[in-house]
Amino acid sequence: MSANLTRWLERSLHNCHATQSRTALRLFSGQQQQQQQQQQEVEEDEEFRVLNLRAVKKQVAARREIKRDPVPPPRSNRMAVDQDWTAAWPGPRSFHPASVPLPLRQGYTERGAAAPSKFANAELMKIPNFLHLTPPAIRQQCEAIKQFCTPWPKGLETEEKCKHHFPVEVVTTDFCHSLPTIRNPEARRVTVSLKLSELKFDAHAKDKFLRLVGERYNQETDVLTIVADRCPMRKQNYDYALYLLTACYHESFITEPWEETKSEADMEVYHFERNKAKLSAEAILNWNEAAGETKVAPSQGYAKSVEQLINEGENEYNIAKYKKEVLKMLNIPVAN
Amino acid sequence: MALRVLGLNLIKNNINLLQNACRINATSTTQAPYCNQVTVHAAPAAVQKQKVSKAMKAYLERARENDEFMKTQDLDFQIGKRHLANMMGADPETFTQQDIDDAISYLFPSGLFDKRARPAMKSPDEVFPARKAAEFDETGRPFHSMFYTGKPNFFQLLHDIVEETNKLYDLEERMLRRGNKPDENQKIEMAGFQMLPKDQLEVKLVETIADIEYSNFVSSMERLIASPFSYKSKNFIERYLKPLIDQSKQLEVPKPKIDEQGRQYITTYECLRKTARADVTVRMPGTGKININGKDISYFDVEQCREQLLFPLQFSGLLGKVDVEANVAGGGSSGQSGAIRWGIAMSLRSFVDQEMIESMRLAGLLTRDYRRRERKKFGQEGARRKYTWKKR
Amino acid sequence: MLKRALIYGKFRTNGIYGSFENGTRWSRLMSMYPPHYAEPIFKKDSQNMEKYELAKLSHVPIKAALNSSSDTIFNAELKQKMLAYIVKCGNSRLARELLTKTFEQIKRAQIERKHLVKQDNGHAICIDAEKLLIQAIENSRPLLQLSSIKRGGVKYQVPVPLTSKKSYFYAMKWILDAAKEKDRKISLSSKLAWEILDAAHGQGRVIKKKNDLHRLCENNRAYAHYRWS
């Protein structure tokens, strides 16, 4: 049944387009009319007199005819097959059945029925189409832009060279959309990023700088990223980001007086010199020595290995190194 | 064969064709034309003279309209094709259906999952389904003797099957008398075949049939095939068989890639079991190392889970010859090990022969286990269990 | 006909094929798998069946192997079944641990015995716990069962033969029940080990239970005809 209906619909639609004379109303009553016609033909053959038991009132309330403008035939009917399509569809636009001269169909139907055609098919309008970006259109536009292009600057051929000459990367985003306002709140966001290895630090300054920037630094990639979006204007945000970078850099070189008074308890790194490890090692090495004699100091390698073991955390490599140094220091012969 | 018709068939030959379908079947390989395509340009003079029945008249009218409709549709399609070629900057003369499909999927990139629901531009022959041909002549007399069963083609088919069977019985009797035995080599192999499914049979017959009728068809076909001389009517039988897909060849085995150390490797992504999800890499010459989220097999402390990982490796005989790396997340230990097991098995396909793949498939290693926890239902204690019944 | 059923399994719901007697082809009522999926054959040895059978399976999709099944040395069919009966509340890990401990105890006991009688017939003693388990189950399998059938208002205890599946079930259940019945202070694993050892040597409570049942069936053999009439 559904198949039948589509078929009828399409046919009548086609007729309508072709003759330009039928109204839209008739479009939907096409099937009925056909049947009536058939009936008439039958009646010509054999008269079938209807027994009218009750006289039907002749007076039928005259209904006001709703006048509708005739639907013009689709524009695509008049299109030439070798037309300039880029002129017919110059820019992005949602699908319009009368302007696209393709007998498209979309939709899933049960077995035995045709898919809905492009007319009044909302699904087709939902798809973002590329009718304005056909290969000829792209070619044409590239051709047009060509005259505005300048040659690529010399010395910036590769990505590394670009990074070398311009270590600071500033990312902003422009938005273009069809809203009544041309402003987008995201447009003011400025992201400044650079590799930390580009800046020169000493050990203290680097430590302090990392503490200052906190989460903005990515340990794995060594990239510092500053995002500024507090101010309403992009320019202000950009200025602030650069100011932040400069200020942090210079601040990191300042050593506060209290930093000297850091004690063992809030020791951030393990120092061999300040710890019990040194005492024990010395005591073992100087076993049975008289008090007056010069003391043997534990080896540098051992000191280093202890520091490494505790500062870097334990792993097989560090502990193996520690073992090696201990064996060397305690004079225990190693097999093989 | 799709037979698209709505045309009226007035040629007497066609009646013969329909009526003698079985005879033709037996002798030639042509198919019984349950319907076909005829174009009527105008009603012949004979019809005008005679008195035409009303049904016939209506039918004629419909046929004409359909014909016209198809013609305009076809024209539309041809013009549309030229338009599309023009849009894409291609030559309209050499623009094929493949080009059309490509162009449409470029111009209208639909993300719908079902490919049939995406926009398409196809020839009207494909778009509009087939119809049945005329079944009666101008005087309203049906061509087919079984017209009044309502499903002439189907019952004709049953009739044909029985006729075939009877012929085979006769043959068997004669052969028995002569002392000939059926050739065992020529026996019809049913292993790779399936009886034509109901929906396909319906398309073939252009008739809708009921379930019971379909099972009647199946049983009569089975009786035909069971006959010792069934290979004599192989042509007829094969028309109603559908080859089954070979399960082991169904999934394409990926080619191994080569890594930095020159070893072959295969990565299977999206290994799913319960709520676990894993991706598994298997490297070919290896020493049996296993790495699950950076840990070795001790990642699983349950013996059964370790056994699950061992299963495909041991089964394929590649234990100790491949290295396995897996990243797994979600789910419990059982689900995770199941996911990795499937991943290993799928990856190992690239390193074993076809026979082993089939063997692994039979062992149920290559099937994705998509059983999930069943939800609890309201009014019940669990998924299935009901609350204890208490009268009051 | 069975062959057909395999191929057209899909249409079984249509009516005619719904009433097939072949138990193996019936998928469970609520299974997540479509009915035409076949059970996996996860033991490599049992895949060496006839070529025709294999060819038939080559077109049938197979269910995934269960988590508890594998073709390794740690898995055996009867062991898996036994495990399934031991499990309580889905704690299969505990069940596995219990069965492993049982096996351990059996092995310890048998090795001890072997050392005791080393001189003469030490070889005769079986240490393989799995074999002993199988032996024990085989020994305690009942062949007949009494089922009460009402004839003329009187209930008769009629001896009825058991299917093999059912008899295996009873064997395992009896062994487990016997183990569970004993002193609660002793762990299940050791109790189970004793039961298995006893049953494997054709003695103990399970065997007695089986024999009792058989004797009862023997006594009631006069009623056997009530099965049919």
Added chain:
Amino acid sequence: MKMFRKHVGSISRISTQLQRGPPTVGSIAGLSTEAEAAPKQERVDEKITEFRTAITNPGGHSPLQIAKFYTIPAEEKKRIFGGGGLPKQYELQIKTFTEACLMVRSPALELLQYIKQADLSKPVVRYVLYGENGVGKSLTMAHVLHYGALHDFLLVHVPWAPNWMKRPKETANATGQEGFIDLPFDAAAWLVHFKTQNAQLLQKLQLKTSKDYVWSKRESTPTGSLLTELVEHGIARIKYASETIAAVISELKQLSTAGQCKVMVAIDGFNAFFHPETRIFSDNKQRVTPDRITLTQPFLNITNYDWTNGVCILSVDKIAMTEGYMESYMPRYLLGKDGFEHLDPFVPVHVDNYTDKEFTNYISYYVDRFWITKTAPDLEDQLKFMSNKNPYTLMQLVRGL
């Protein structure tokens, strides 16, 4: 976890003996030799196979014997490990296999080599065994302990230190020190263990105490009395057992520094002494830290570096800790800051999973002992995959085969 030493059984046996009166070591040894004589005789012929070595003295082990089994004679096993020292599961295995076999593994050999070549006039070197769960730290220690027992070392052996912190027999407030906790039964059990291990050597050396020990008004141990007497006193007067241990250990330190004896200290689960807390409650219902237990002090004292003529073999173990402190098996993590500083500089010795050869030999040993009855061509590969060559996991896996 379960397998790991619960010495409750052995200790309770000792404590029952305590009540009856101190048993004589000789009688135990005599009994055992009689009992074990018969099986020993028939073992001779099957002794040397591919995975066995006939060298029963750990002193004779060299890298040639790596991955081979050697048998500890039954009476020695009883003497050294009678009061614990071998994991419970291993004891069971010994009982089933009717022989005490240990595999010669590289960490033990490494330790033996260090000990053999060590300069005993230098302060003691602390060796710390570390490794994953179930890799054989305790058995490595047992191997070294066997060496020590055969080479005239006085053994100061704590089979499993966490037992004192986790499940003490009885707690009492210390009499001598304020705010400390005494574990009298455990201390006495340890003294018995010490006595059993070292009875012969003590008899031979005739060690004397260096100062007066006054226990109470009536009881005291005068200067110059034998060390055995001191130990006997501790066993007899359980109340003073903890103090006796302290006295014995400080005496041992002095004696060995003086060169009168050699001491081997072996403490399993040493990191328990540095655990943040114990399961013992003090009077005011608060958990006690290990350093408030009187038993801790002497053993920390003897693991210090300020004495000579001895070796310290300690093991750190994840399962000596409680939940929340078991992330890593590395010594620094397990010992904590204090423990590390206490031991530093020490020699860490890593005990690892089996090597391929060791694994193969172990499997053939199991097959030889009828412990594995399954036969499959790739049995070894499957076990290797499942156990990851971890000794304990292998033991658990093989149970059901």
